Structures are given as C-alpha cells and as structure tokens.
Amino acid sequence: MKRIAVLTSGGDAPGMNAAIRAVTRAAQERGWDVLGVEGGFAGLMAGRMRALGARDVGGIIERGGTILGTARAPEFKTPEGRQRAVHELGAHDVDAVVVIGGNGSQTGAHALWKEGVPVVGVASTIDNDLLGSDITIGVDTALDVALENIDRLKVTASSHQRAFLVEVMGRDCGYLAVVAGIAGGAEAVVIPEVETSPDRVAEELADAYRRGKAHALVVVAEGASCNASTLGAHFKAHKERIGFDLRVTILGHVQRGGHPGAFDRLLASRLGAGAVDALARGEQGVLVGLVRGQVGTTPHDEIVGRTKPLDLELFRLAQVLAS
Numbered sequence: 001m002k003r004i005a006v007l008t009s010g011g012d013a014p015g016m017n018a019a020i021r022a023v024t025r026a027a028q029e030r031g032w033d034v035l036g037v038e039g040g041f042a043g044l045m046a047g048r049m050r051a052l053g054a055r056d057v058g059g060i061i062e063r064g065g066t067i068l069g070t071a072r073a074p075e076f077k078t079p080e081g082r083q084r085a086v087h088e089l090g091a092h093d094v095d096a097v098v099v100i101g102g103n104g105s106q107t108g109a110h111a112l113w114k115e116g117v118p119v120v121g122v123a124s125t126i127d128n129d130l131l132g133s134d135i136t137i138g139v140d141t142a143l144d145v146a147l148e149n150i151d152r153l154k155v156t157a158s159s160h161q162r163a164f165l166v167e168v169m170g171r172d173c174g175y176l177a178v179v180a181g182i183a184g185g186a187e188a189v190v191i192p193e194v195e196t197s198p199d200r201v202a203e204e205l206a207d208a209y210r211r212g213k214a215h216a217l218v219v220v221a222e223g224a225s226c227n228a229s230t231l232g233a234h235f236k237a238h239k240e241r242i243g244f245d246l247r248v249t250i251l252g253h254v255q256r257g258g259h260p261g262a263f264d265r266l267l268a269s270r271l272g273a274g275a276v277d278a279l280a281r282g283e284q285g286v287l288v289g290l291v292r293g294q295v296g297t298t299p300h301d302e303i304v305g306r307t308k309p310l311d312l313e314l315f316r317l318a319q320v321l322a323s
C-alpha cells in the first residue's frame with residue numbers, strides 16, 4: 001500500500017473532519033500518501049483530489065461539516081459513472097479508498113469495491129440507521145443540538161398553556177427522535193416505526209396537562225407519517241376541540257451544524273484510524289464501526305440494502321418516563 005484516497009459522502013455529520021484527520025495521520029504514520037477527494041463520489045468521478053498531509057488536517061477536529069465537501073452523486077449508481085471513478089483512481093495511482101458516510105454512501109463504497117477497488121467504509125451519519133456500528137459518527141452531537149433546543153422550548157412551554165412540537169432529522173429511522181425524547185423529557189414521541197394518529201398525539205399531550213405537567217412537548221421524527229406538517233395542520237383545524245395550541249419547530253439542518261462533541265471526536269478518531277488498520281491488515285469491502293463497544297469491521301455484503309432496526313425498548317422507555 002502506497003497511496004490511499006479518502007472521501008466524505010452523503011449528508012455531512014459532525015465528526016467527519018475528525019475522521020479525515022485520523023485517516024490522514026494514521027496513514028502517514030505507516031508511510032502512505034493520502035489524497036483527499038473533494039465532493040464525495042462526484043469529485044471521485046471528476047478526479048478532484050488533493051494531497052493531504054498531517055498539517056493540512058490540523059485545526060479541524062473541532063469543526064463541524066467536512067473540509068472535503070460532500071455531494072449527492074446519482075451518476076455513481078451507474079456502471080459508467082463508477083468506471084470513470086476507477087479510471088481516475090488509476091490515473092492518480094491510488095491503491096485503496098476510505099469512504100466516510102452513511103447508508104447510501106456505504107452502498108456506493110460496496111459498488112466501487114465490486115469494480116475491483118480496495119475500499120473500506122467508516123460509519124458516519126446522524127441517522128444512526130447503519131448496520132455494523134452500534135452508533136455512528138455525528139449522532140451524539142446532533143442529539144446534543146436537539147436537546148439544547150428542546151430544553152429552551154420547555155422553558156417557554158411552561159410559561160404558556162401551549163404544546164410544542166420539535167421535529168428532528170433521521171430520515172426513516174426514529175432513533176434520534178426517541179433518544180431526544182428520553183433525554184429531553186418529552187411527553188410524547190412520534191417515530192416511523194410505530195404508527196399513531198394526530199388525535200392520539202393530541203390525547204397524549206392533553207393527558208400530560210391533566211397529570212399536572214406545566215408543559216406538553218412532543219418530539220417527532222421527520223420520517224413519521226404523523227410529522228410536523230400533518231400534526232400542525234390537525235391542531236389548527238381542531239383547535240377548539242383539542243383545547244390548546246401546538247407550536248411547531250422543525251430543527252432541520254441545524255442539527256448537522258454543531259461542533260462535534262467529545263464523543264464524536266473520539267469515535268471518529270478511532271474509526272478513522274481503524275480504517276487504516278483494516279487496510280493494513282489486508283481487509284477490504286468492509287465497514288469500520290463500533291461493534292459492541294470496540295472498533296470492528298463488518299463486510300459491506302452483510303449491511304448494504306438493509307437498515308439497523310430501532311430498539312423498541314427505547315420507545316417504551318420514553319413512554320414510561322413521560323408519566
């Protein structure tokens with residue numbers, strides 16, 4: 001192994017920079033060169049790569065986002081697109097690629113590996129829907145951002161007889177919503193994995209007031225069918241019958257933008273260095289993740305096209321603790 005390329009792909013996640021830094025420095029320690037690919041798979045197909053040295057990745061561990069940029073690159077799903085990437089990797093003398101990203105990105109990494117390129121993935125997405133890692137880079141910081149907002153909304157919710165809704169990201173996975181609900185002390189949680197109805201949510205919030213609570217707050221996952229817009233419209237249409245207002249806050253991309261916290265910096269450092277170790281051992285076509293608390297690898301074959309199921313015990317816990 002002489003030269004590796006590293007890229008970030010899909011949605012950015014706080015901690016991606018720490019992972020780039022770890023890959024670069026761990027590779028350099030082994031005497032390998034590192035090329036940083038700009039703009040994910042789109043940059044790979046266009047051959048946009050620059051040398052990364054230890055000093056180039058200084059001062060980024062505390063920064064959110066990704067210094068390499070990321071992109072959605074649908075063309076990479078075509079064999080022609082991937083062949084262009086294979087050609088560029090050959091032209092740049094790259095021996096292996098590290099792909100930092102979530103589910104879609106790991107599917108892309110797997111497809112590239114099937115084209116004959118040694119590839120190792122690093123588990124990074126705020127959605128935490130990736131099999132092969134107990135938790136992924138960015139989740140913890142996104143949760144902290146959600147909590148900061150929830151805590152503030154609870155203060156104002158306690159001052160008025162108004163219910164609050166906070167919609168968090170997570171695509172079709174309710175993990176972020178359910179842990180934000182538990183840690184934020186929400187009165188109700190709505191996730192894609194458990195069907196509910198707007199009336200049922202209204203009833204749960206009304207019940208919280210009846211139990212003597214000063215506030216009623218529901219955390220909703222963006223992927224739930226009963227999401228912010230459905231619930232907002234329902235409360236507006238049935239305000240008289242429900243008896244109180246619902247104020248809607250959609251956190252959206254604010255959640256991605258935080259400075260990575262200690263947990264994500266450490267996780268990204270371990271997984272980034274773990275990716276280099278895996279390549280040095282001759283492993284490829286694998287995802288590097290946290291497996292039962294340790295850095296471990298799982299073949300991409302076993303994880304692509306699937307998503308990590310939510311532990312429904314967490315949902316039950318959110319319900320019990322909302323009493």
Ligand code: ATP
Nearest residue numbers: 010011041072073076077101102103104105108125
């Ligand atoms: P997040 O869920 O955190 O936003 P992600 O990695 O799941 O991140 P996606 O947009 O799903 O983000 O995928 C990122 C990129 O991965 C796509 O733009 C595409 O270039 C590549 N990709 C996704 N699916 C495939 C596939 N089936 N084959 C080849 N490449 C793919």
